[in-house]
Amino acid sequence: MAVHSAINGTTAIPWRSSRKRLTLLEQLRGCQEAWCPGAPWDRERAHSAICGTPAGCFLIVRDSATCQPSLLCVSTGGDNDTVLDYNIKSTGKVFQLSESRLSFSDLAQLVLFYSLTRDVLAICLSIPQWIYCVTDKNRNHLSQLEPTETWLRTPPEQQTDEMTHKEPSTVMCSIQLTSTNGALCIINPLYLREHGDDWLTHGTTAAQSATLPSNIRRERRLSTTRTWAGAGVQSKRAISLDQEPTAASIESSGLSRARSADSHFPLDFSTPAVPTGVVLRRPSKDSACSPPHRASTGSLTVFTQTSRGSNSPVSELQQHGSPVPMSPHRVSWIEDGVWLSPPRPSSLLQPPSFELDSLSISSIEEEQESQMPSAASHHASAHRLADKVIHRLSAVGQALGGLVSQKKRLINRVQELSERKGGSFAENVKGFVEMTLKKGVDLDGVTGSEFLQEVRSSLTSLRETLLDYPEIQALLDSITDLSDAEIESLVELSLHKVAVKPVSAHLYSCIHASRIKDGTLERLQSNLRVLEKNKVEELGASAGVGVPDSSSLERIQQKWTSMHEAYSPNKKVDILLKVCKSIYHGMSANASSAGTVFGADDFLPCLTWVLLRSDLTTLQIDTDYMMELLDPTQLQGEGGYYLTTLYASLYYISSFRPRMPARQLSVEAQHSLNQWHRRRTLHCDQSRRSKNRRTIRRQMCRDRGSQNSQTDTESKEESGSVDVDKSPQQAGSSTEGLPPLSEEKPRGQEVKDVSKTPSSASDCNEQGILSKQKDRQTLCAGEDEQTKN
Amino acid sequence: IDMALRELKVCLLGDTGVGKSSIVWRFVEDSFDPNINPTIGASFMTKTVQYQNELHKFLIWDTAGQERFRALAPMYYRGSAAAIIVYDITKEESFQTLKNWVKELRQHGPPNIVVAIAGNKCDLSDAREVQEKDAKDYADSIHAIFVETSAKNAININEVFIEISKRIPVADAAGGTSGKGFKLGRQASESRRTCC
Numbered sequence: 015m016a017v018h019s020a021i022n023g024t025t026a027i028p029w030r031s032s033r034k035r036l037t038l039l040e041q042l043r044g045c046q047e048a049w050c051p052g053a054p055w056d057r058e059r060a061h062s063a064i065c066g067t068p069a070g071c072f073l074i075v076r077d078s079a080t081c082q083p084s085l086l087c088v089s090t091g092g093d094n095d096t097v098l099d100y101n102i103k104s105t106g107k108v109f110q111l112s113e114s115r116l117s118f119s120d121l122a123q124l125v126l127f128y129s130l131t132r133d134v135l136a137i138c139l140s141i142p143q144w145i146y147c148v149t150d151k152n153r154n155h156l157s158q159l160e161p162t163e164t165w166l167r168t169p170p171e172q173q174t175d176e177m178t179h180k181e182p183s184t185v186m187c188s189i190q191l192t193s194t195n196g197a198l199c200i201i202n203p204l205y206l207r208e209h210g211d212d213w214l215t216h217g218t219t220a221a222q223s224a225t226l227p228s229n230i231r232r233e234r235r236l237s238t239t240r241t242w243a244g245a246g247v248q249s250k251r252a253i254s255l256d257q258e259p260t261a262a263s264i265e266s267s268g269l270s271r272a273r274s275a276d277s278h279f280p281l282d283f284s285t286p287a288v289p290t291g292v293v294l295r296r297p298s299k300d301s302a303c304s305p306p307h308r309a310s311t312g313s314l315t316v317f318t319q320t321s322r323g324s325n326s327p328v329s330e331l332q333q334h335g336s337p338v339p340m341s342p343h344r345v346s347w348i349e350d351g352v353w354l355s356p357p358r359p360s361s362l363l364q365p366p367s368f369e370l371d372s373l374s375i376s377s378i379e380e381e382q383e384s385q386m387p388s389a390a391s392h393h394a395s396a397h398r399l400a401d402k403v404i405h406r407l408s409a410v411g412q413a414l415g416g417l418v419s420q421k422k423r424l425i426n427r428v429q430e431l432s433e434r435k436g437g438s439f440a441e442n443v444k445g446f447v448e449m450t451l452k453k454g455v456d457l458d459g460v461t462g463s464e465f466l467q468e469v470r471s472s473l474t475s476l477r478e479t480l481l482d483y484p485e486i487q488a489l490l491d492s493i494t495d496l497s498d499a500e501i502e503s504l505v506e507l508s509l510h511k512v513a514v515k516p517v518s519a520h521l522y523s524c525i526h527a528s529r530i531k532d533g534t535l536e537r538l539q540s541n542l543r544v545l546e547k548n549k550v551e552e553l554g555a556s557a558g559v560g561v562p563d564s565s566s567l568e569r570i571q572q573k574w575t576s577m578h579e580a581y582s583p584n585k586k587v588d589i590l591l592k593v594c595k596s597i598y599h600g601m602s603a604n605a606s607s608a609g610t611v612f613g614a615d616d617f618l619p620c621l622t623w624v625l626l627r628s629d630l631t632t633l634q635i636d637t638d639y640m641m642e643l644l645d646p647t648q649l650q651g652e653g654g655y656y657l658t659t660l661y662a663s664l665y666y667i668s669s670f671r672p673r674m675p676a677r678q679l680s681v682e683a684q685h686s687l688n689q690w691h692r693r694r695t696l697h698c699d700q701s702r703r704s705k706n707r708r709t710i711r712r713q714m715c716r717d718r719g720s721q722n723s724q725t726d727t728e729s730k731e732e733s734g735s736v737d738v739d740k741s742p743q744q745a746g747s748s749t750e751g752l753p754p755l756s757e758e759k760p761r762g763q764e765v766k767d768v769s770k771t772p773s774s775a776s777d778c779n780e781q782g783i784l785s786k787q788k789d790r791q792t793l794c795a796g797e798d799e800q801t802k803n
Numbered sequence: 804i805d806m807a808l809r810e811l812k813v814c815l816l817g818d819t820g821v822g823k824s825s826i827v828w829r830f831v832e833d834s835f836d837p838n839i840n841p842t843i844g845a846s847f848m849t850k851t852v853q854y855q856n857e858l859h860k861f862l863i864w865d866t867a868g869q870e871r872f873r874a875l876a877p878m879y880y881r882g883s884a885a886a887i888i889v890y891d892i893t894k895e896e897s898f899q900t901l902k903n904w905v906k907e908l909r910q911h912g913p914p915n916i917v918v919a920i921a922g923n924k925c926d927l928s929d930a931r932e933v934q935e936k937d938a939k940d941y942a943d944s945i946h947a948i949f950v951e952t953s954a955k956n957a958i959n960i961n962e963v964f965i966e967i968s969k970r971i972p973v974a975d976a977a978g979g980t981s982g983k984g985f986k987l988g989r990q991a992s993e994s995r996r997t998c999c
Contacts, residue, residue: 119806554819554867554869554871554872556819556820591843594843594844595843595844598843598844611824611825611828611845612824612844612845612846613815613823613824613825613827613845613846613865614815614823614824614846614865614866614867614868615819615820615823615824615865615867615868615869617844617845617846617865617867618846618867618872618875619867619869649882650810650812650862650882651810651862652842652843652847652849655846655847655862655864656843656847658864658878658879659846661878662872662875662878662879665875665878666871666872666875669874
């Protein structure tokens, strides 16, 4: 079974295990003896073996006493023959480098990871090319390899030539971004193809210190290249950078400053930030492949920004949020899964430049960052991009992974499918858009949220249709470094662009109409007048809690605006998280005593305070929109939490009645939540249960567990006898006293076929919900009266 | 080692000022989860721990404990696998509030939610108003986990979560994230399916 270790987010994903080709991880494991040799090998011997090998060549030596892997020795290549040592800690079942916090459940994973991204290393580890070609048949030979003879000594070129022709050539689009020091660099791989890459690493090795975590990379993929053998760096740089004079000057100064910045790590944020690390990945086997696209060669873009004062995204990042001081922000994206999977035709169709361009432009348009007063106006675009990227990373929680370009690739493909004449997906999307635009204009008898629930249900069906396409499956399979949750979210995003975007304005007006109808907007406005004068303490916060100052309040307003402009519910949630982060920042930065941990007791009042200074109508609409359209699987996490809190806060404002007993609200709040939650549950089940689905998470334990347990439960409920005996024992193990809510029980039957036939099935799905809601309403009304009495 | 990762939503209830967020903070502070970035604030935090052959990722939802926000609690405890109800051993009143939370969960909470009762601030035993035995008896009567904790001195914090892990039915019956699949209970362990 392939490794699926949840400890690190970088390993292979289980469904790939069906491949005959061994994963790189398996290959690495197979020849572990070669790169992590046993007894006679010690540090000294490893060093002498490594000395003189190309940069990135490495060996791991074991502790002589414990036999545990203890030291990673890495060649820096070059003339001075330096070998760097990194201690390996093995605590219990995990391995990690002492300088890094990333831990891995086995050594091969550690090696694989550091071959993809260097993290604390000075350079990435280099894995010999031939290893990629090892298949099941010849894997036995792996274990017989010798460290010196094969692992280190075979020249990479030769290995490649001998073995890689078996593998079809691949276009690997690569960019890498680093935001170390707040600088963001994007380098077009085509530029490098044309102009070489030596300028990136030129002259940097000498300044490296073996003990400090270096910001400068001598990327092994740069140093082992054939065709890119970098010649006259200076002149080539000059040629290309003519096109972007500003960037050029910044960039060149940046590189030189980077070296000096190295010596005083950790970073001092008061100094201008410079682009320090530039990591490139490029096709490792591209020689057979003629350059696919030359149109946009030579476009080098280097964004930098100065990080000064509170306007800087980086310093904002540092100051905001949790009281823990955050470590310097470093991000590497690693994209493309060519290592681990055979190349796909799809990837050949798209020239790298295409993806890069779409990456850097369109997502900015969609998510306009707040226009911060920027001192350096010519850096405005850089600001925005850097800000965007950094925030997205921190918000969504992807420290690693090539999300951006893979996202674009998927989005482009889905877009294509949605326009393919006669294709089932295209037809369904068209049908959905037409249907949605037609419906909901007249909301007689249907509430806004019911309408949105229908939309969500159709989106889920569309997703099923999409996942039925082998090419989409293939594309998803090729993504190796994202968690399943991230892949889910990726699919959602791609769907939003083709299906939600065309209807979002219509949905807004429907929600608006419905919220006018049920009086919410009116109550919000009238209670706003009652509450807006309240200080945050009067709203419930403990004494001394800070609130955002006027300038950050202004920025929050801008973020609300961009939240409204975003059509994708996921994107809206990302922005919501940014706002919440600003609020936390205001709470602690302006608090009377430092170092307090602010939990919900204080956050909810503060959020309410902020909402009372915001456009409540728009916020209510956006909140409903997110609540109803967000993929249900995303609701338990951080986004779900703050969305719930936003919803709760708005609910608190709209239902505020000074003299009303608290209990009264509970029933209402609960009722509204019941409706919402029930649908979520329904959709969850629905998407997990559909039989013919080519699920993107089909091998997740969770899903199967869920399906199995439900089938079991159902069948047992039907047969009726078994569970009766078991329940007392089972309840004894948890909470006997709490009787199950009736609403949780009946579910599943009415939604079984929803995904197959969107329109009709969702109708009856809707009826199911409606009838149950009526029951619930009766029930609630009953409770209501009881409480009154 | 192939361990399943399970996300467990845990809801924190209790009067304002009893130290809900301090408990979580203490629980989370020494951890680092390479899988994720730190959360943006202390109201929502996560921590992954290993329990037997599973990884339990606790998604900890804090709630505002003020009376005026009580009505909002159902939005938070929905779908929770466990609830930690916190009271302050130096405030009798907070123990009464706790009993109300138990009642509310019984009526409206997810079925089979694991309930843990934490008597916080046990470092302040001089000012104690709630006797440990009384609380323990009460907890036993509702089959809840009970510990006295001190977020300040880091006493019994991890224990609360370990106990919760123990009471969460084994993976197969859990259906992943919420309490909805808990019906099979512990018996499912014998028929546990492997996912691979």
